Amino acid sequence: MYRPTCAIIDRAALRHNFSVIRRHVRHARVIAVIKADAYGHGLLRCAQALSDADAFAVLELEAAVQLREAGFRQPILLLEGFFSIAELKVLAQYQLSTVIHHHEQLAMLPSCKEIEKLDVFLKINSGMNRLGFRPEQGRTALDTLRQQAFVSSITLMTHFACADDPQEKHDIDQQLNRFITLQPQGAERLPRTLANSAAILRYPQTHADWVRPGLLLYGASPLIEKTGDELGLRPVMTLTSQIIAIQHLNPQDRLGYGGQFVADRPMRIGIVAAGYADGYPRHAPTGTPVLVEGQRTRLIGRVSMDMLSVDLSGIEQARIGSPVTLWGEGLPVERVAESAGTISYELLAALSPRVRSVTRS
Ligand SMILES: *Cc1c(COP(=O)(O)O)cnc(C)c1O
Secondary structure, eight states: OOSSOEEEHHHHHHHHHHHHHHHHHHHHHEEEEEEHHHTTTTTHHHHHHHTTSEEEEOOHHHHHHHHHHHOOOOOOTTTTTOOHHHHHHHHTTOOOOOEESHHHHHHGGGGGGTSSOOEEEEBBBBSSSSSBBBBHHHHHHHHHHHHHHTTEEEEEEOSSSSSGGGHHHHHHHHHHHHHTTOOSSSSOOEEEOOOOOOHHHHHHHGGEEEESSGGGGGGGOOOOOTTTTTGOOOEEEEEEEEEEEEEEEEEEEEEEEGGGGOOOEEEEHHHHHHHGGGGGOOOOOTTTEETTEEEEEEEEEEOSSOOEEEEOOOOOOOTTOEEEEEEEETTHHHHHHHHHHHHHHHHHHHHHHTTTEEEOO
């Protein structure tokens, strides 16, 4: 017996989305970003479906080690690098690649005697002001790296703040210009990586040597004006549940916590076994789209920890046990995110570990 709440993970969709990315970038190599448990989709099963990726990127050292131990031989990049000399030793042991984004990390390098070979991605802050050296500090950092005999490759890296919004093209140009000035004069050209999912689609001039798609892999759109299916992508995660109770409301009856929803007519309501402890957004308001028996209807009332309510008006065949889709196939996660005032990244990554998941190959 299982609680009916379930995330279906469609690995054929993942492979399809990967091939869409390949077609977009052509010459650049692809670093599949599978941080945060592959955006909530499950690290290892996604890595297996993405075994053609040229590299993987994660943030969590444990995840990187898990990938190595599972036999993946591609470069595995740690997007925030290492936080201590002890971690640096693990990096060396498992031949992981690392971002270096501040001086404290540079200063740790000489203290680690175990490193024979290290691939470094030098992160440049080109204007997002989150991680990275400012371009003028970047040159010094480069010199320091070049003095370490074990540093076997250096890739220049930056990250865009506004690639999702077509109105922000000027900001992209500014970031690009600041980044480009860093190519060291006289030295041989260093490989570069700039583009996340949104930049891959919108700005081919940023593809460079490596691209770093995350969200696109999972079939959601990083662009504010389009959904994943409009981009030829397929959703990898479908979050499903069932109706576990039916209520009949009379006019003026109130529903759920706070009694915020009040029926204005006789209504049939379905109670669905999914709530915010499963990762469904608590702030999703009445009107957020939901599918029942494949038919579109709406969430009503407040989302509780383990349950939510849906309007069954016009869905005569709905009964206890009827299938419910909260997002995924037939209902883009972007639509649910938009209604809940958030982004698809957050919904996918916040899927709760208590939700059973099944893999479709
Ligand atoms: C998460 C992340 C990505 C992937 O971003 P998407 O928008 O999901 O494509 C790329 N680069 C860095 C540095 C990241 O942290």
